Every structure is written in C-alpha cells, then in structure tokens.
C-alpha cells in the first residue's frame with residue numbers, strides 16, 4: 001500500500017525485507033493478461049481506496065529510464081470534475097460510466113529534481129561511486145537540452161562525430177526526443193496499472209481520444225507534462241466488452257535475427 005507521502009525511497013526500501021524470489025504461477029499471470037480488455041461500460045461500483053492505492057503503487061514499480069520516474073497520476077473521482085473530464089474525453093462511454101478516471105502524465109522537466117532525489121534517497125547506507133557520478137554529472141549532461149534545445153543540438157553533433165568511431169548514445173537530444181523519453185517509461189506504468197486493476201478484479205480502458213487542451217486545463221497539468229492517456233477504471237458492466245479480442249499473426253511482427 002502507499003505509505004504516507006512524506007516517506008522517502010530510503011524509508012520505504014528499508015521497510016522491505018529481501019525475500020528470495022517467490023514461486024510464480026505463470027497461469028495466474030496469463031489469466032490477468034488474457035482477461036484484461038478495454039472496457040467501454042462500467043457499473044456504478046466504487047473502486048475501494050486501498051485497491052486504487054495498490055494499483056498506483058504497482059504502476060510505479062514499472063521499469064523506467066534511469067529510475068527518474070518521469071510520471072504523474074491525476075486521480076479523478078470527484079463527480080463534478082469527473083464529469084468535465086469525461087466530456088473532454090469526447091463523452092466516450094468508458095469515461096462517462098467509470099467511477100474513477102486517471103490522467104496519466106509524462107513529465108519532461110522533473111529529471112533534474114529526480115536525479116537529486118536518487119542521490120538523497122539512495123536506499124543503501126553507502127552510495128556507490130558510479131551512482132554518485134551518474135546522477136550528479138552524467139544525467140545532468142545527458143538530459144539537459146539547454147535553452148531552445150541548443151545544448152541538445154551540440155550533443156547531437158558531437159555524437160555524430162564520435163559515433164563514426166564507436167557506439168554512442170544517440171539521444172534524447174531535443175525537447176521532442178525528451179517527450180518520447182518520458183512517454184516510454186510512463187506508458188509502461190500505465191500497463192502495470194491496468195494489469196494491477198485486473199488482478200484486483202477491476203477493469204480499465206486506456207483512452208487517447210480526448211481534447212488535450214481541455215484535459216490539461218481540467219487536471220492542471222504543468223507545461224512540460226504530456227497526457228499520455230486517460231485511464232477509465234471500474235468494475236466491468238455486463239455489456240462492457242464490445243467485441244472478441246483478436247490480434248494479427250505473431251509472425252508478422254516478430255523479426256528473429
């Protein structure tokens with residue numbers, strides 16, 4: 001469960017014992033993955049707070065770039081705000097009927113503060129030198145694009161030259177690439193959230209069909225935030241699934257080298 005907001009990563013990590021890897025039943029995992037569907041109609045049943053908190057905590061255990069955790073979750077259950085948000089989601093049934101809507105937002109400007117937090121909240125007694133170097137020197141160079149993205153351009157040019165001789169990182173070297181950078185990690189958290197809800201017996205619908213301008217305003221998303229999706233969350237109604245699930249043939253998408 002989410003602990004009190006002021007606890008640091010270190011407090012939280014020290015609370016955790018380090019258990020041996022638990023046995024895992026892949027069939028239980030398969031059940032969660034296979035029974036997740038995009039649900040377009042929900043019942044009126046509320047999602048209990050402790051379940052919502054657990055889903056959010058599991059979402060934030062998603063792998064993420066350099067552990068910089070560039071995500072935010074705007075949990076909307078206040079009816080009046082939810083109604084406005086549902087309208088901004090183009091009045092979709094999933095948004096209108098869900099008891100909770102979550103704006104899942106990627107941030108491109110929190111990496112600096114979160115680099116410092118990685119140093120401050122390192123979960124072991126001693127911080128390895130490489131960690132110190134990464135968050136105090138490498139990350140500030142790597143993620144900083146400078147005014148008008150000019151530093152990013154310079155890094156890209158340097159990378160092109162050095163890259164002729166050896167492998168080099170090729171980005172993120174522009175504000176636009178920073179958006180992709182933040183979106184990758186945040187989308188992984190979104191998937192964790194959906195699977196966690198399913199494991200708790202609840203369901204979801206990810207939505208990108210929304211008026212971005214209005215959604216940002218309703219949620220109060222900062223300028224550097226990108227609304228990756230709005231997630232509808234609740235108990236699936238009997239008519240919540242619109243069609244059978246299908247995917248194209250796996251071999252059309254898998255390249256084996």
Ligand SMILES: Cc1cc2nc3c(=O)[nH]c(=O)nc-3n(C[C@H](O)[C@H](O)[C@H](O)COP(=O)(O)O)c2cc1C
Nearest residue numbers: 036037038040092094205206207208209210229245
């Ligand atoms: C990024 C993203 C955006 C989506 N946007 C919408 C949406 O606006 N409205 C909607 O009803 N479903 C939306 N979906 C759900 C997809 O339509 C759905 O995942 C797809 O049809 C496969 O169905 P399944 O999720 O039941 O397997 C979205 C899914 C993703 C991943």
